[in-house]
Amino acid sequence: MVDEPRPGDMSELYPFLYEGQADLDSVLKEACRSTEEKAAEIVRLRRQVAEASADALAECAEEMAIRFASGGRLFAFGNGGSSTDAQEVATTFLHPAYGLSLPALSLTSDVAVVTALSNDVGFEVVFARQLAALGRRGDMAIGLSTSGGSANVIQAFEEAARRGMLTIGLAGDQGGRLAELDLLDYLFVIPSSSVHRIQEAQTTLYHVLWELTQHALGAIPSSQPHHAG
Secondary structure, eight states: OOOOOOTTSHHHHOGGGSSSSOOHHHHHHHHHHHHHHHHHHHHHHHHHHHHHHHHHHHHHHHHHHHHHHTTOOEEEEESTHHHHHHHHHHHHHHSOSSSOOOOEEETTSOHHHHHHHHHHTOGGGTTHHHHHHHOOTTOEEEEEESSSOOHHHHHHHHHHHHTTOEEEEEEETTOGGGGGOTTOSEEEEEOOSOHHHHHHHHHHHHHHHHHHHHHHTTSSOTTSOOOOO
């Protein structure tokens, strides 16, 4: 007997695996169709974002290059999957496969600091308090939120703006509360309601931003093709 799907079950993502005694061939066929559909969607999203944000990405990279060249540092932050993306952003800039190594730090990496602030003050300040201690004029803050509504990301941007930092937001759907912030210098929105597709497209976006920054710094010849993730 097959249980009825429950909210949040894997059956909501892959219903063909839970529809009675489906034969192997039909399951594999449906799995291939689902994979092709998801791949086509992320390709479409990447192209859509590239067309809509190409000029802003190039301008943002130029601004970042100016700050890096003047000793500026990059701070990245986010929650959940966006936390791991923030760590990848920092690693991409600090330990690149090629090009210049640039100063970057993920504010989600120090578990002691994050848990101390969460426990003693409140989770909404875990990034803002770190920027208050470390950030300075000329630095950069890049925050990721698939919903665009994370309170601690918003507070971090408010703190970054007070300190004269370049503020760069990555969000999904329609941008959420981040789209309502007047203080953001740049906001790149992935127009999708799927968390998975948003994060996949954001990965491409910040890898392109890194490579454009390297080009702007003269570390990579402009003729070299992009190898964004």
